[in-house]
Amino acid sequence: MLYRFVYGALIVFLVVVIERVARLATLPVHLRWELYPVAHEENARYGGSFFEHLDWWKRKRNTSMLGELKVMVPEIVLLKAVHEHNRSLWYRSFPFHFGLYLMALFVALLVGGGVAQAFGVEIGASAPSIGLALHWATKVVGFAALGLMGLGALGLLVRRLTDPTLRAFSATADYFNLLVFIALAVVGLVASITSDVDFVELRRFTQSLATVHLDAPAPGGWVGAEIAMASAVLAYIPATHMSHFFTKWFMYHSVRWDDRVNTVGSPLEGRIVSQLGYKVDWSAAHIQGGNRKSWVDVATEKPEPKP
Amino acid sequence: MKRHLTIEEFSRPSEQLARVDIEDLIPLPPPYDGYKEPEWTRLKDEKRASCECSLDDTVLLSLPKPKSLREERELADKFVAGLQKLFTKENNWTFLQPLVLSMEHCAKCQTCSDACHVFLESGGNDVYRPTYRAEILRRLYYRHVREGGLLSGLTHGRVGMTWTTVARLIELAYRCNLCRRCAQTCPIGVDNALIAREIRKLCSQELGIAPKELHEKGTMLQLSVGSTTGMNSLVVKDNMDFIDEDMSEKTGVKLQSKWDVEGADVLLIHNAGEILAWPENPGAFALILEAAGISWTLSSELAAYDGVNYGLFYDDAQFARIALLHAQAAKKLGVKKIVAGECGHEHKALMVIADRVLTGDLNIPRESSFVLLEEIVNSGKLKLDPSRNNFPVTLHDPCNVVRLMGIVEPQRRILRKIAPQFREMEPHGVDNYCCGGGSGFAIMSGNNFAEWRMKVSGRRKFRQILEAFRDEPDPAQPKYVCAPCSNCKGQIRDLFAHYGAKEKVGLHYGGLVELIVNAMTDVKPGFMDFDAG
Numbered sequence: 096m097l098y099r100f101v102y103g104a105l106i107v108f109l110v111v112v113i114e115r116v117a118r119l120a121t122l123p124v125h126l127r128w129e130l131y132p133v134a135h136e137e138n139a140r141y142g143g144s145f146f147e148h149l150d151w152w153k154r155k156r157n158t159s160m161l162g163e164l165k166v167m168v169p170e171i172v173l174l175k176a177v178h179e180h181n182r183s184l185w186y187r188s189f190p191f192h193f194g195l196y197l198m199a200l201f202v203a204l205l206v207g208g209g210v211a212q213a214f215g216v217e218i219g220a221s222a223p224s225i226g227l228a229l230h231w232a233t234k235v236v237g238f239a240a241l242g243l244m245g246l247g248a249l250g251l252l253v254r255r256l257t258d259p260t261l262r263a264f265s266a267t268a269d270y271f272n273l274l275v276f277i278a279l280a281v282v283g284l285v286a287s288i289t290s291d292v293d294f295v296e297l298r299r300f301t302q303s304l305a306t307v308h309l310d311a312p313a314p315g316g317w318v319g320a321e322i323a324m325a326s327a328v329l330a331y332i333p334a335t336h337m338s339h340f341f342t343k344w345f346m347y348h349s350v351r352w353d354d355r356v357n358t359v360g361s362p363l364e365g366r367i368v369s370q371l372g373y374k375v376d377w378s379a380a381h382i383q384g385g386n387r388k389s390w391v392d393v394a395t396e397k398p399e400p401k402p
Numbered sequence: 403m404k405r406h407l408t409i410e411e412f413s414r415p416s417e418q419l420a421r422v423d424i425e426d427l428i429p430l431p432p433p434y435d436g437y438k439e440p441e442w443t444r445l446k447d448e449k450r451a452s453c454e455c456s457l458d459d460t461v462l463l464s465l466p467k468p469k470s471l472r473e474e475r476e477l478a479d480k481f482v483a484g485l486q487k488l489f490t491k492e493n494n495w496t497f498l499q500p501l502v503l504s505m506e507h508c509a510k511c512q513t514c515s516d517a518c519h520v521f522l523e524s525g526g527n528d529v530y531r532p533t534y535r536a537e538i539l540r541r542l543y544y545r546h547v548r549e550g551g552l553l554s555g556l557t558h559g560r561v562g563m564t565w566t567t568v569a570r571l572i573e574l575a576y577r578c579n580l581c582r583r584c585a586q587t588c589p590i591g592v593d594n595a596l597i598a599r600e601i602r603k604l605c606s607q608e609l610g611i612a613p614k615e616l617h618e619k620g621t622m623l624q625l626s627v628g629s630t631t632g633m634n635s636l637v638v639k640d641n642m643d644f645i646d647e648d649m650s651e652k653t654g655v656k657l658q659s660k661w662d663v664e665g666a667d668v669l670l671i672h673n674a675g676e677i678l679a680w681p682e683n684p685g686a687f688a689l690i691l692e693a694a695g696i697s698w699t700l701s702s703e704l705a706a707y708d709g710v711n712y713g714l715f716y717d718d719a720q721f722a723r724i725a726l727l728h729a730q731a732a733k734k735l736g737v738k739k740i741v742a743g744e745c746g747h748e749h750k751a752l753m754v755i756a757d758r759v760l761t762g763d764l765n766i767p768r769e770s771s772f773v774l775l776e777e778i779v780n781s782g783k784l785k786l787d788p789s790r791n792n793f794p795v796t797l798h799d800p801c802n803v804v805r806l807m808g809i810v811e812p813q814r815r816i817l818r819k820i821a822p823q824f825r826e827m828e829p830h831g832v833d834n835y836c837c838g839g840g841s842g843f844a845i846m847s848g849n850n851f852a853e854w855r856m857k858v859s860g861r862r863k864f865r866q867i868l869e870a871f872r873d874e875p876d877p878a879q880p881k882y883v884c885a886p887c888s889n890c891k892g893q894i895r896d897l898f899a900h901y902g903a904k905e906k907v908g909l910h911y912g913g914l915v916e917l918i919v920n921a922m923t924d925v926k927p928g929f930m931d932f933d934a935g
């Protein structure tokens with residue numbers, strides 16, 4: 096049962112992520128709306144763009160992938176924007192997010208350990224080299240992940256409850272989401288401390304999961320509850336605004352940094368031309384689309400003054 | 403005293419949702435320390451009785467109050483219909499992807515609020531938080547577009563879909579300068595300025611509601627007569643003749659503007675407001691281009707002598723219509739490129755937003771005048787004497803050109819060459835603050851809206867200007883704010899008048915080309931006359 100639940104949650108997670116990515120990726124190409132600094136520009140350090148050059152369209156553009164990485168990596172790992180612009184929030188948000196990254200690493204270590212175990216590698220405090228390393232890495236990362244995630248979420252919840260502005264903007268789900276993470280951290284810590292301090296049970300479970308041994312006994316009690324909760328949270332995240340962990344890519348690459356220039360005969364121009372053929376349904380007097388006119392019709396007609 | 407606002411109360415009728423008490427405003431630096439802003443001019447009772455004025459201390463749109471509950475319902479339903487269209491690719495391919503991304507991912511952390519000059523200078527009034535209007539639209543989106551049903555209230559929060567909500571939301575969309583400083587600081591990439599613009603757009607394109615300054619007297623006038631100033635091509639040519647004469651007399655350099663020169667390298671498009679309000683600016687452009695031997699022309703085609711495109715601020719259809727006229731004029735003349743004059747939103751409209759509207763042979767290269775001017779200054783073709791500009795100068799960065807286009811250094815490099823006492827405002831460049839007149843506000847003054855522009859939206863810029871010249875307290879020493887954008891100049895003019903800044907601090911303002919001409923040794927000294935009105 097627990098195995099099926101975990102597989103199910105994983106499938107839901109993947110389906111929702113794929114659906115959201117597909118939905119965002121297949122939206123029409125929009126008008127440019129970049130915001131400087133654009134990280135791949137050669138003068139990104141002060142926010143300069145290719146427009147600063149005479150006859151910019153004749154010049155070969157030098158864009159830098161490294162420039163993007165220089166912004167993206169500290170942003171993702173250290174939450175640089177929050178650190179710069181909202182320091183007091185960062186003290187709560189950073190542990191929470193870093194705890195989640197560690198959580199992902201923790202799961203990866205458990206799966207890796209499970210697979211290694213299936214190939215006969217012994218893992219434990221008295222195991223040799225790799226097994227010993229895996230044992231300690233899993234233990235340190237696991238406790239750090241649960242601790243940071245829980246403390247961060249608690250900090251965020253307290254702030255959301257006590258700051259009148261944040262409270263005014265919060266819906267029930269915003270509290271619920273944080274409570275879920277706190278609960279997960281508490282259940283995880285209780286499970287680990289009371290019955291699985293070396294994460295042996297969890298590793299055995301991930302081994303069975305990874306090798307599809309569904310008849311192996313599944314953990315019960317606190318550890319079973321921990322697994323069920325973590326799976327449910329995994330399935331839930333992409334359906335919420337927390338999906339920003341992957342949609343942020345679009346925010347940056349498809350909007351803030353999307354400075355692709357439309358050139359005559361380019362595929363981009365082809366997409367624009369086809370979108371200019373979309374039928375318009377706006378009904379104000381100066382448009383009166385009625386699904387009869389295309390954007391080209393609208394743009395080339397002289398609008399009627401108000402009736 | 404300000405109080406915390408909830409989202410839910412936005413939809414509940416009340417006489418006035420938010421108030422900015424004069425005591426809440428952040429005090430200004432010397433010599434305005436101790437200065438107390440005059441109280442708000444109260445909206446007239448007849449106005450309050452007949453129009454929707456229940457948002458804050460001012461009103462821009464003056465929407466007539468519906469005559470019956472039925473009419474209220476109909477208008478609210480129409481808004482919902484527009485909201486649904488806003489999220490279809492056919493009706494809104496132009497901004498759908500950024501809009502959906504901003505709608506669905508805000509963490510409501512309020513980091514962006516501290517970047518917003520309107521929110522900060524109001525003393526932190528909740529109604530001006532970048533997130534406030536966005537959150538209302540978000541809740542309506544989940545309820546009426548994503549059809550979240552009752553669950554949407556739990557997951558995304560509630561706000562009533564009433565006429566009060568609609569009337570206030572339209573008005574509130576016009577309390578944002580669309581400067582996108584808030585978007586720059588959002589850790590996730592959410593853009594609350596875009597949301598404000600999309601609310602404006604929905605209302606214009608579906609309900610036919612927009613400020614008359616932008617619509618009737620803006621884009622509609624430009625599309626029918628040729629310019630938002632009301633000038634047709636004959637009048638504009640006449641006015642430019644006067645400017646040529648004046649400039650020739652003032653500078654000692656014979657000047658004749660060029661019109662409709664086929665095959666010229668450059669089609670220069672000014673914001674036509676310059677011709678009426680700051681004639682020395684187009685005059686200075688003409689003088690510089692002639693002196694540098696540039697092959698250039700103006701166009702007298704419909705709308706092509708006015709680079710204004712207010713569609714940028716509120717309506718995609720109007721935007722596209724005007725952008726097309728600009729491109730068609732360039733195509734007709736067969737010029738090599740269009741150069742945008744000193745107008746920020748013209749820059750962004752023509753060079754960035756129109757980029758994915760103009761296709762085929764209408765996609766004519768478009769360039770900033772700042773870049774061309776830098777090339778001219780560097781070329782040595784003008785003989786320049788920087789000592790003629792030996793007075794304190796600071797630079798205002800028009801948001802449209804700098805934060806939204808990344809044209810940061812050319813104008814500074816020019817200033818460093820020709821203005822020995824140039825100093826920066828803080829912050830500047832892509833981190834600048836809006837002048838407070840952005841997104842068309844500078845041309846809006848009805849009712850007591852001009853007061854709001856001075857007391858709230860423009861206050862941060864005035865503060866920055868005062869700080870930049872803090873080391874020059876003597877009002878007898880003229881100080882120059884170089885604001886290379888018509889809209890910003892309009893706002894700065896009004897700010898200086900409001901605070902009596904010329905008399906009290908010695909503040910003057912103007913464009914970039916005026917400083918260049920002032921430094922030209924071929925020009926009679928004293929082109930810039932700080933003693934004149």
Ligand code: SF4
Pocket residue numbers: 507508509510511512513514515533587588589590591592593594
């Ligand atoms: S827009 Fe960004 S910075 Fe502002 S509240 Fe939302 S997530 Fe936070």
Ligand code: SF4
Pocket residue numbers: 517518519520521531532577578579580581582583584585594595598836
């Ligand atoms: S765009 Fe500018 S004025 Fe509007 S909310 Fe953001 S920071 Fe404030």
